[in-house]
Amino acid sequence: MDKNEVVLEVKNLSIDIPVSQGVLHAVDKVNLHVDRGEILCVVGESGCGKSLTSLAIMGLLPKNAQRSAEMLELKQEDLQKLTERQLSDIRGNRMAMIFQEPMTSLNPSFTIENQLLEPLFRHRGLSKHDARSLVIEMLELVGIKPAEPRLRQYPHQLSGGLRQRVMIAMSLLCNPDLIIADEPTTALDVTIQAQILELMMGLREKFKTGILFITHDMGVVANIADRVAVMYAGQIVEEGPVAEIFDNPAHPYTRGLMSCIPVPGKVDRDSALGTIPGMVPSIVNEFQSCRFAGRWDENYEENFTPCNLTEVSTEKRSFKVNSNKNHLVHFCCDQCLDQSQHTLTEGRWLCRTQ
Amino acid sequence: MIVYTIKRIFVAFLILLVVSGLTFSLSHLSADPALTIAGEQASDEDIEAVRKLYGFDKPVVEQYFNWLSSALQGDLGKSYHYKAPVVEMISGRIGTTMTLGFLAILFALVVSIPLGTIAAMRPNSIIDRFALLLAVFGQALPTFWFALMMIILFGVWLRWLPISGNTSWAHFVMPTIALGYYATPALMRLTRAGMIEVLSSDYIRTAKAKGLLPVSVLFKHALRNAIIPVVALAAVWFGFMLGGSIVIETIFNLKGIGWLSYDALLRSDLPVVQAIVLIFASFYVILTLFADLLNAYLDPRISVR
Structure with missing residues (x-):
C-alpha cells in the first residue's frame, strides 16, 4: 500500500445548529484524515456528532446546520471552495456514501437497475448497454448472484441485507477515492452484518478505497478498523491504531x-457490564467546562492503568500516548489541560473534582 | 399486478351494482312518479292508467330488474317530459360535461402541482404563504359566487369572454376556472404535504449522495412519490368536477348533462335523473379504479399489499 497517500483531510471541522435555546455546537473542531486503502472507524454514542461529521464531508448537512472548517480536502481538492454544482459532480463519483437504513435508502418507486444506472449516466456518461454490464458486474462483486434478475426488482422485493449490498454496489460504481459508511450494518442482523463487513474489507483490498466507517459498535470496530477515532459530545477525544486503542485506551471515555x-x-457471566455514569452534557451555546465532568467511574483510581502522556507541541490540548505519535488523546478543557500530563499518570484528573 | 387489476375491477363492478340499486330505490321513494306525469288535475283513473302504462304497479324489485336489464342493454328508458330516449339526450350532452370536467381538473393540476412543489421546497417562505392564501380563498369561495364575480368582471365589464353557451373554446374558459379553482386548494395542499415529507426521506438523501442534479432529485425521485396520493385525490375530484358541473353548467348555460340533470329534477323526469346519477356514479367508480391502477403503477408496493 502506498504509504500515507491521504484521501481525506479534515481540520477543525465545526458544525453549529441554531436551536430554540441558542446554538448547538454539535461538532467541535474535529480533525481526521483517511488514507488510501485505509478504514478509519469513527466510534461514539448516538448524538455525539459522528453522522453530522459524515454529512458535512459530503456537503449534505440539513439546511439549518452551519459548517465551518479550516481544511476539508478530498485528494488535495478543497471541498469548501466548490459550488453546489461542482460538489454534486464529486458526490457519488469520487466520494460515495452508504447509509444506515437500507430499508428506506432506496427509492421505492424505481427498479434496482434504474437506481444503479443513475450515477453512471450522471458521472460517466456511459451508454445504457455499457452501464448495464458494469452494474451487473458490480452487483456480482458484492455477492448478488445472479445479478440480472435482480435488476428488474423493486427495493421492497429485496431483503435488508440485499438492499445494503445494492447500496454498497451503488457506492462503488464510479470507483470512488472515499466511501463514507454511516452505520451500514446497524440495521442488519448479526450474521448479515458479518457478511457485509467482510465484503467491505474485501472491497477495500481490491479497490484501495479509503473508508470512513461510522459506528457505535466496538465489536465492528475491532473487526474492520485500521485506525479508530473516538468521538464524544462533538469532539474526537482519542484516536489511534485499532490495537493501541483497544490495548491502551487513555481517555476515560474510551476506557x-x-x-x-x-x-x-x-x-x-454474572458480573454486570460496565457503564458510564451520568449524562452527556448539553452542548448548547458556549460550553467552557469539562464535557466529561461528573461521568467518572467510582473505582476509576483503583482500576487505573497509568499511561505516559507527552504534549504534541503544535496542537494545544493534544497528547501522545506512550510516545506513540499515532495514538493521540485530546482534552476538551483548560482544566484538564493544566493538569493532564501528571494527573493522568497518577490516576487523577482535575476535572473530576468539579 | 394482473391479479390486483382483476380484483379491483371485480370490486368496482360490485360497487356499481349496489349504486344502481340505491339510485333506483331512492328516486322511487322520493315521489309518486305517476302523479307527476299525470299532472295535478288528473283523476284517479288517469293516474292509475299512467301507473299501468309505465309499470309502476309492479313490485319495486321487478321494476328494478327490468330497468337494470334494459340499462345493461344500453336502454335507459324514455324521458317523461321530452319523450325522447334518455341515452340520446345524454350522449348528445355528455361531451360538453366531459370537456368541462377534464379542463377543470387539468387546470387544477397544472396550478396545484407546481405551486405545491415550490411551496414545499421553501416551507413558510413568501411563496408558501401566497400559495396558502390562494388555497384558503379557493376553499372559502362558493363556486357560484366566484363564477358570478368572473362573469361580472370578464364578461360584463371587460367583455373579454362570452358568458353563456358552449359554441367555442372561449366559452369554456370561465367555467373551467370557476370549477377547477375549487379543486385546486386540496390538491395543492396535498402536493405540498407529500413533497415536504418525501424531501426529508432517506432515499432523497441517497439521490443527492449519488450526485444527481437538483432537477432530477426533485422531479424524478421526489415528485413521483409525493404525487401518489394526489393522483387518487385528483381522480375523485374529477368525478366531483363532473357532478359539480350542475351548478356551473346552469350558471354559464353550458348544455351538458349537469344542466340536463337540473332541468330533469325540476320536471321530476325520473328516467333522466336516474340515468344521470348512475352515469356520475359510474364515473366515480371507474375513476377510482383508474386511480388505484395508476397508483399501483407509480408505487409498485401497492399491488403487493
Missing part, C-alpha cells in the same frame, strides 16, 4: 466504552 464490551471468557 468507559471498553468496559461496556462483553468479552466471552473474560467477563464473568
Whole structure:
C-alpha cells in the first residue's frame, strides 16, 4: 500500500445548529484524515456528532446546520471552495456514501437497475448497454448472484441485507477515492452484518478505497478498523491504531466504552457490564467546562492503568500516548489541560473534582 | 399486478351494482312518479292508467330488474317530459360535461402541482404563504359566487369572454376556472404535504449522495412519490368536477348533462335523473379504479399489499 497517500483531510471541522435555546455546537473542531486503502472507524454514542461529521464531508448537512472548517480536502481538492454544482459532480463519483437504513435508502418507486444506472449516466456518461454490464458486474462483486434478475426488482422485493449490498454496489460504481459508511450494518442482523463487513474489507483490498466507517459498535470496530477515532459530545477525544486503542485506551471515555464490551471468557457471566455514569452534557451555546465532568467511574483510581502522556507541541490540548505519535488523546478543557500530563499518570484528573 | 387489476375491477363492478340499486330505490321513494306525469288535475283513473302504462304497479324489485336489464342493454328508458330516449339526450350532452370536467381538473393540476412543489421546497417562505392564501380563498369561495364575480368582471365589464353557451373554446374558459379553482386548494395542499415529507426521506438523501442534479432529485425521485396520493385525490375530484358541473353548467348555460340533470329534477323526469346519477356514479367508480391502477403503477408496493 502506498504509504500515507491521504484521501481525506479534515481540520477543525465545526458544525453549529441554531436551536430554540441558542446554538448547538454539535461538532467541535474535529480533525481526521483517511488514507488510501485505509478504514478509519469513527466510534461514539448516538448524538455525539459522528453522522453530522459524515454529512458535512459530503456537503449534505440539513439546511439549518452551519459548517465551518479550516481544511476539508478530498485528494488535495478543497471541498469548501466548490459550488453546489461542482460538489454534486464529486458526490457519488469520487466520494460515495452508504447509509444506515437500507430499508428506506432506496427509492421505492424505481427498479434496482434504474437506481444503479443513475450515477453512471450522471458521472460517466456511459451508454445504457455499457452501464448495464458494469452494474451487473458490480452487483456480482458484492455477492448478488445472479445479478440480472435482480435488476428488474423493486427495493421492497429485496431483503435488508440485499438492499445494503445494492447500496454498497451503488457506492462503488464510479470507483470512488472515499466511501463514507454511516452505520451500514446497524440495521442488519448479526450474521448479515458479518457478511457485509467482510465484503467491505474485501472491497477495500481490491479497490484501495479509503473508508470512513461510522459506528457505535466496538465489536465492528475491532473487526474492520485500521485506525479508530473516538468521538464524544462533538469532539474526537482519542484516536489511534485499532490495537493501541483497544490495548491502551487513555481517555476515560474510551476506557468507559471498553468496559461496556462483553468479552466471552473474560467477563464473568454474572458480573454486570460496565457503564458510564451520568449524562452527556448539553452542548448548547458556549460550553467552557469539562464535557466529561461528573461521568467518572467510582473505582476509576483503583482500576487505573497509568499511561505516559507527552504534549504534541503544535496542537494545544493534544497528547501522545506512550510516545506513540499515532495514538493521540485530546482534552476538551483548560482544566484538564493544566493538569493532564501528571494527573493522568497518577490516576487523577482535575476535572473530576468539579 | 394482473391479479390486483382483476380484483379491483371485480370490486368496482360490485360497487356499481349496489349504486344502481340505491339510485333506483331512492328516486322511487322520493315521489309518486305517476302523479307527476299525470299532472295535478288528473283523476284517479288517469293516474292509475299512467301507473299501468309505465309499470309502476309492479313490485319495486321487478321494476328494478327490468330497468337494470334494459340499462345493461344500453336502454335507459324514455324521458317523461321530452319523450325522447334518455341515452340520446345524454350522449348528445355528455361531451360538453366531459370537456368541462377534464379542463377543470387539468387546470387544477397544472396550478396545484407546481405551486405545491415550490411551496414545499421553501416551507413558510413568501411563496408558501401566497400559495396558502390562494388555497384558503379557493376553499372559502362558493363556486357560484366566484363564477358570478368572473362573469361580472370578464364578461360584463371587460367583455373579454362570452358568458353563456358552449359554441367555442372561449366559452369554456370561465367555467373551467370557476370549477377547477375549487379543486385546486386540496390538491395543492396535498402536493405540498407529500413533497415536504418525501424531501426529508432517506432515499432523497441517497439521490443527492449519488450526485444527481437538483432537477432530477426533485422531479424524478421526489415528485413521483409525493404525487401518489394526489393522483387518487385528483381522480375523485374529477368525478366531483363532473357532478359539480350542475351548478356551473346552469350558471354559464353550458348544455351538458349537469344542466340536463337540473332541468330533469325540476320536471321530476325520473328516467333522466336516474340515468344521470348512475352515469356520475359510474364515473366515480371507474375513476377510482383508474386511480388505484395508476397508483399501483407509480408505487409498485401497492399491488403487493
